[in-house]
Amino acid sequence: MKAIVADEVVGRARSGDQNAFRTLVEAYSRDVFRLAFRITRNEQDAEDTVQETFIRAYQKLDGFEARANFGTWLYRITANSAIDQLRRKKRHEDRSVPLDEVTAGGVGPGQERAVFGRQVRERVESALVSLSELERAAFVLRHFEELSLAEIGATLDITVSATKQAIFRAVRKLRVTLAKIPRTAP
């Protein structure tokens, strides 16, 4: 998390100071949203995840160790809330419809680059959406948030080896979807 808030504020929030907790909400909401969006790939789900994250954080604040890093702790709650959000949604909805491929036909030469960029983005998007919740969360935490494998394991409550496997599967799916060059056998 980028936001850094004084330990003192965290301490006050822990001892029940609502204003201090408000300061934390205001400082971290943007970062929490970004992470929630990267895992859920949907703005509404990300918004819901943000709210759930802070409500959970508030309830669990007593269990937060003063010496731990608040941002890292909040990550954990965010990632897990995002995963829960995806699972809840899956129960209530049909599988989301994959994005349609953009057709390049009828586009002027000046727009080619833009269209190409859009196509790549949409492919990446659909590749990410095709990942399981766990694969997506593990990949996002390693790729975007640069957490260590051990930290990701702790966050998602899985072993380091399971973390690696989730990331491997995520990368493989991304590569297959984006396949620019044929893959070679090991």
Place this chain on the structure above:
Amino acid sequence: MKHLDEEELVLYHYGDAEDATSVEEHLKTCARCRAELAELTAVLADVSALPAPDRGDEYGEEVWAAIAHKLTPRRRVRSVFMLAAAAVLLAGTFLVGRLSTRWNAPPPSAQIRERILLVALDEHLDRSQMLLLELVNAPESTFELSAARELLHESRLYRQTAFRMGDLATTDVLDEIERLLLDVVHGTTSGDVLTARIVEQDVFFKIRILQTNVRRREEELKSQQF
């Protein structure tokens, strides 16, 4: 030499390779693995380029507005029993008759009694703080008078207990809370004036300090018990 497989390349890409030096040595001599790594890096760069919407500076305030009312005070141990027990054991005499038939267990040790009181007091402070906070945040809002009345009643009980135990610091804070609650219940003082008083007297800060002490003592007793 064996080529690097995808997993090794992924680990290397993210700086997680167990033996990065030997990976690098192989890459130096093997064009095929270099190409493989380049392709992997390109794919992951495409992923990085994917934009994530950014919420503006005001987003945090929006989130707070959406969740503030959903936050329930922590440590919600239902206080009626706690309070009654504490009152019976330590302070009150008026509840004894009502509760004595239900209180057949042998009398708890002084330490347990104190802990019960501390937990109840802590929760009382939480709820008082919530109510005062509500008042400060929205001076014109009308909240449940019955809740304020209940808190006032409890606060008085705790103040008397603290006074009897010779804890004057706690007595003072509870006294301040009590007076504020009294004004809230009477409704004679405007919300703005009350808010100004709460801020001026640093009431939230005092409550916090008191709670810190209460919790410290609670931990102390807890550790002594085992």
